[in-house]
Amino acid sequence: MLEINNLHARINDGREILKGVDLAVKAGEVHAIMGPNGSGKSTLAGVLSGKPGYEVTEGQVLYCGRDLLAMAADERARDGVFLAFQYPVEIPGVNNMYFLRAALNAARKQRGESAMDAGQFLKAVRAKLKLLEIGEDLLQRGVNVGFSGGEKKRNEIFQMAMLEPRLAILDETDSGLDIDALQTVARGINALRGPERAIVMITHYQRLLDHVVPDRVHVLSGGRIVKSGGKELALELEQTGYGAYGDAA
Amino acid sequence: MSALAEIQPYIEAFKARAQAGEPDWLWHRREGAMQRFAELGFPTRKQEAWRFTDLRPLQRVAFPPAIAVAQATTDDIALWRFKGETYRIVLVDGAFVPALSAIDDLPTGAWLASTAQTLREWPELLDPAVRETDTVGAQPFAALNAALFTDGFVLALQPGVALDRTIEVIHLGRAANRSSQLRNVILLGPNSRATVIESYAGTGAYWTNAVGVIGVGAGAALRHVKLQDEDTAAIHLGQHRVDLGCNARYESFTLSLGGRLARNETHLKLDGEGAACGLFGATLLRGEQEGTIATVVDHAAPGCTTREYFKSVADDRAHGVFLGTIGVRPQAQKTDANQLSKNLLLSRRAAVDTKPELEILADDVKCSHGATVGDLDETALFYLESRGITVAEARRILIEAFAAEVIERLEDDADLRAHLGRHVARWLAAGDSR
Numbered sequence: 180m181l182e183i184n185n186l187h188a189r190i191n192d193g194r195e196i197l198k199g200v201d202l203a204v205k206a207g208e209v210h211a212i213m214g215p216n217g218s219g220k221s222t223l224a225g226v227l228s229g230k231p232g233y234e235v236t237e238g239q240v241l242y243c244g245r246d247l248l249a250m251a252a253d254e255r256a257r258d259g260v261f262l263a264f265q266y267p268v269e270i271p272g273v274n275n276m277y278f279l280r281a282a283l284n285a286a287r288k289q290r291g292e293s294a295m296d297a298g299q300f301l302k303a304v305r306a307k308l309k310l311l312e313i314g315e316d317l318l319q320r321g322v323n324v325g326f327s328g329g330e331k332k333r334n335e336i337f338q339m340a341m342l343e344p345r346l347a348i349l350d351e352t353d354s355g356l357d358i359d360a361l362q363t364v365a366r367g368i369n370a371l372r373g374p375e376r377a378i379v380m381i382t383h384y385q386r387l388l389d390h391v392v393p394d395r396v397h398v399l400s401g402g403r404i405v406k407s408g409g410k411e412l413a414l415e416l417e418q419t420g421y422g423a424y425g426d427a428a
Numbered sequence: 429m430s431a432l433a434e435i436q437p438y439i440e441a442f443k444a445r446a447q448a449g450e451p452d453w454l455w456h457r458r459e460g461a462m463q464r465f466a467e468l469g470f471p472t473r474k475q476e477a478w479r480f481t482d483l484r485p486l487q488r489v490a491f492p493p494a495i496a497v498a499q500a501t502t503d504d505i506a507l508w509r510f511k512g513e514t515y516r517i518v519l520v521d522g523a524f525v526p527a528l529s530a531i532d533d534l535p536t537g538a539w540l541a542s543t544a545q546t547l548r549e550w551p552e553l554l555d556p557a558v559r560e561t562d563t564v565g566a567q568p569f570a571a572l573n574a575a576l577f578t579d580g581f582v583l584a585l586q587p588g589v590a591l592d593r594t595i596e597v598i599h600l601g602r603a604a605n606r607s608s609q610l611r612n613v614i615l616l617g618p619n620s621r622a623t624v625i626e627s628y629a630g631t632g633a634y635w636t637n638a639v640g641v642i643g644v645g646a647g648a649a650l651r652h653v654k655l656q657d658e659d660t661a662a663i664h665l666g667q668h669r670v671d672l673g674c675n676a677r678y679e680s681f682t683l684s685l686g687g688r689l690a691r692n693e694t695h696l697k698l699d700g701e702g703a704a705c706g707l708f709g710a711t712l713l714r715g716e717q718e719g720t721i722a723t724v725v726d727h728a729a730p731g732c733t734t735r736e737y738f739k740s741v742a743d744d745r746a747h748g749v750f751l752g753t754i755g756v757r758p759q760a761q762k763t764d765a766n767q768l769s770k771n772l773l774l775s776r777r778a779a780v781d782t783k784p785e786l787e788i789l790a791d792d793v794k795c796s797h798g799a800t801v802g803d804l805d806e807t808a809l810f811y812l813e814s815r816g817i818t819v820a821e822a823r824r825i826l827i828e829a830f831a832a833e834v835i836e837r838l839e840d841d842a843d844l845r846a847h848l849g850r851h852v853a854r855w856l857a858a859g860d861s862r
Contacts, residue, residue: 230810231810252810256814256815256817257816262814268805268808268810270805270808272828272829272830272832273829278812278825281815282816285815285816285817285821322811342815342816
């Protein structure tokens with residue numbers, strides 16, 4: 180589903196952050212990308228989702244056989260790529276419910292389906308809210324406005340559950356969560372695992388992986404994948420730290 | 429045109445005017461006002477209040493008062509109608525149109541009529557509302573209006589009268605290169621209350637010059653909405669001159685969408701202890717539009733409150749201006765005033781000038797002001813795009829939210845908020861279809 184070949188990218192100030200990333204993720208798989216601070220994790224998430232501020236200088240990314248980097252951010256999203264933000268953005272004045280419906284209908288339109296009516300929409304919303312233990316009142320507020328850190332992260336996974344992407348990239352979704360919130364978020368992610376869907380979890384720590392057990396674990400360091408393995412690699416990192424991969428963090 | 433040449437057509441128009449049964453006192457005031465206008469002439473950019481305003485569209489051609497009354501139908505006003513049952517005054521080219529209006533079954537103690545009818549039947553009511561020397565705020569157009577006004581609306585409530593319906597006033601400009609000189613009056617007796625929505629719209633290159641004189645008596649409350657939705661070829665100069673008594677409440681919202689050149693002024697005096705005003709508004713500009721909000725708030729009594737919040741959005745080559753002055757006189761202790769101007773620039777060629785000012789002569793006051801100018805939040809845009817929403821739609825959503833945030837200030841009137849929201853959405857949709 181996702182094939183990254185020799186990806187090089189730099190940020191606006193000219194610094195090269197990704198220096199030849201190779202990665203292949205098949206449908207149905209859950210991959211974890213771990214790495215120390217500054218290894219390029221967030222840059223990788225940004226480049227895959229089409230966030231402005233990055234320039235790809237070499238390499239390619241194929242998504243379901245298509246050139247992902249040639250697609251605009253909104254086009255990628257409508258085609259099934261989802262990014263759970265490390266820092267979800269607050270948008271005052273834009274009602275959460277309205278926003279979600281606009282997003283959902285944009286994807287449906289792309290697929291040639293009719294827009295969801297209010298009744299259908301509400302029914303779908305209620306089921307997913309329950310899964311993520313989000314109060315219905317949060318939906319009447321501005322997008323992420325006045326949400327706690329945990330609520331913001333749960334809202335990301337809630338959006339993912341609503342939008343049902345083919346490829347989900349979760350950027351540090353576990354950061355800033357207490358253990359209860361972590362479990363809720365993990366339950367939400369696990370509920371979305373399926374043979375048609377690929378999930379890439381980007382994380383600094385191993386603890387999310389106790390709850391969402393990955394099929395593959397990769398270590399990103401210095402802008403490259405330096406080691407890949409099964410779920411046991413995460414445990415090993417927890418023991419040894421990233422020191423062996425060029426960072427003491 | 430030279431300074432003399434540009435005012436000449438208005439002097440001629442006044443000379444051609446007959447007293448037409450108006451009382452002598454009014455006629456004398458009209459003469460005095462015309463003389464005053466002739467002395468002052470058009471404002472120039474050397475005057476601080478007009479420094480940012482390009483008046484050339486008004487000076488290049490003359491706009492003598494409209495004479496012929498254009499025909500209008502219910503369809504023509506449908507877009508600006510407020511939902512539900514209202515008392516309604518409709519004017520076209522500065523003249524009252526009875527067939528489109530609805531001013532029957534007013535409660536006892538309420539007067540709502542055209543200005544022309546009021547002059548015929550109750551001229552004394554207008555005595556305080558027409559002043560030949562009323563040019564506060566470097567406003568010669570108030571004098572011109574006093575000399576030439578043809579019609580408008582008058583609302584007067586006896587003490588304690590509370591209107592159960594909203595009053596809507598719709599003015600349509602139709603006659604090219606003609607002006608509508610409107611004199612509107614709202615006088616609320618003590619402890620009365622009303623909601624008034626004025627809407628200005630039309631087709632073509634006309635000029636609307638509207639002066640509203642408003643008095644809110646002790647303990648009375650007026651909610652006053654103005655929708656400036658003139659043709660983008662038209663010119664709109666409008667001013668409200670407001671006087672508040674003890675514990676009076678005045679809340680206004682100005683939504684300014686139209687006009688090639690538009691200026692909405694409020695000159696407000698807090699004249700009685702404990703009075704409070706809330707002045708809110710949003711100006712949306714695109715193309716070559718030029719839009720100004722000017723407010724002059726005068727705290728002349730102790731313990732009064734001002735809340736002021738204006739927003740503007742400027743796209744393309746549009747130019748927005750906010751001029752806000754709050755003055756606190758020495759006797760106006762315990763004044764609580766704040767003022768905020770937030771502006772959004774959508775294009776590199778758009779511009780905004782914002783000038784908030786406080787002049788405080790009392791020592792025990794709480795006053796603040798602020799202004800921001802920025803563009804759309806890139807991180808918010810990307811967040812929306814990352815959820816599949818197109819760039820154009822994401823921009824539309826964020827602009828709508830920007831305007832909605834100030835409309836929210838009309839806290840306890842959901843119908844009014846929805847009404848204004850619809851017009852904002854219509855403005856945004858008109859941009860998409862360009």
